Amino acid sequence: MFHGFPIVLTADRTLTADYRLLFDGMLAASQTTTAPPALFAGLLMPRPRGAADRASLAPLGLRRVEAALLADGFTAEEVAVVRDDQLDYAIGPATRVIGISSGEPAGLGMNSSTMTAVAGGRIYPQAMFRRLMRKVRRLRRRTSAAVVLGGPGAWQLAGRPAERKALGIDHLLTGYAEEKVAAAFRRLVQKNPTPEVIEGGWHAAAPIPPIRGATTMGAVEISRGCGLGCSYCTIARVPMVHLPPETVIADVDTNLSAGLHNVAVLSEDFFRYGAEGLNARPDALISLLQRIRQLSRVRLIQLDHANVSSVAQYDDRQLAALHDLLVGRDLDRRVWVNLGVETASGDLLRKIGGAAKMHGRQAGDWGAFCAEQVRRLCRAGFFPMVSLMIGLPGEGDEHLVETLDWVRSLSKERIAVFPLLFAPVDGAAPIDRRRLRPLHWSLIRTCYRLNFRWVPWIYADNQQAAGVPRFRRVALQCLGRGQILQWKFLLAWHAWRART
């Protein structure tokens, strides 16, 4: 009889689904429980096929933890990465450590609080995480295993021991894990005393171990950290390190061997790959993408975040070359990229601690500079998804008007703009929805007019480029249309409430 794996690594369904695209993951993680998971989970978070006892796909973070444990001497028989629906089998009397990854255990992320402010309910990542923890609490009665929470959202519970206890979490490892996870897990396996909260880390000079199994959405890191120091960001002080092309290619290869075709190259600033300090090196990025593109079976290469000031260091020809490498044969396809503009007011950005983003530009030029980079990206075949923050400390009507005018000036471009409710990184609550003024709602509605028009379009474009079957594309477009109607109504209602 099987007695369980000694070390079980898992995550909730928002992180382990069979997403074809990064967009799918973002869509699922942005839902609130007002879209009942019982109805929507199957469509938004399909279960992957594959072996019954181990996850065929897992979040990149968990794969790195697995790789770090294996590199330290644990064996593949001892360490199992599993989905929530495989836990009944995986956890048994032999289990010593249950490691769980979450990016949103307390629902404090800016996107989450914005979604719940508009749509109500609880954000899926938090709701699914709680559901997972209920299951873990039930199953751990079979064993004396320690439960360890890690992942990019672990910090949210660092100052909340009572909440941790209620959730059944014994230990927390915050931040990157490579440096400390193996030693901590070994102590727990041997039942030696281990601190409740462990501050993680990794030596920037130490190599990051290549993954040993496939990742959800074909995610691979190309750079880690950022280090620009924005006061409102969780990785502001983690210096940016670029992974060597060999590690990136090895990780992409692992995913391709598992049957994936689409790749997501992750970085906080795509255009800074290979940079020395803040000076971009277009040759390094282009050469990396050429190497990935040469691998057979690669279809769409997706990216996520980029810094406006790094975009500015590429000329138009280089931007177009990158676009072509990302899309491959389908040259008409657009590639979305998330650009953190935050506010069109350089003065306000400086005041809230985001001056580093401006790379020494005059605060008064920030809005015009960002608009120019957005237009250049559009011309090169990208689809900028701009993020803004509202409810910032020190924000006045004049700042909101400046940003509103900025969005309006871009209304002819194919872009999306996402205003997020500012949330401080010390875990304090974000601005309350009831404190949003009519001008805030006016800005939100102006942005969403663009989003309602272009987001379904870029999603369909991405899905076609990624080879998503037609029935799935149609089903998701129908769902999207329904949510647009719901959001139009909700936004109008909130705006009316703020005026009265």
Ligand code: B12
């Ligand atoms: C790809 C991505 C996604 C994907 C997949 C997420 C994932 N965790 O794999 C999708 C689209 C689903 C997603 C969703 C969300 N995301 Co996201 N996402 C990213 C992104 C761009 C890359 C994640 C990644 O793979 N990093 C590389 C890996 C190696 O790092 P890592 O995941 O942090 O893992 C390391 C450590 O955390 C730790 N670790 C991880 N798991 C475990 C488990 C154990 C037991 C231990 C001990 C350690 C450990 O070890 C790993 C190696 O060092 C990051 C930004 C970034 N550059 O990291 C944002 C980021 C993680 N996302 C963020 C947010 C806010 C969200 C959402 C809340 C947004 C939303 N509501 O829509 C959801 C939350 C989903 C969830 N259930 O957790 C924030 C998290 C910050 C926070 N919460 O405070 C980040 C940091 C972006 C940012 N700068 O704000 N995201």
Ligand code: SF4
């Ligand atoms: S540029 Fe972006 S990722 Fe870097 S510190 Fe600022 S907000 Fe964080």
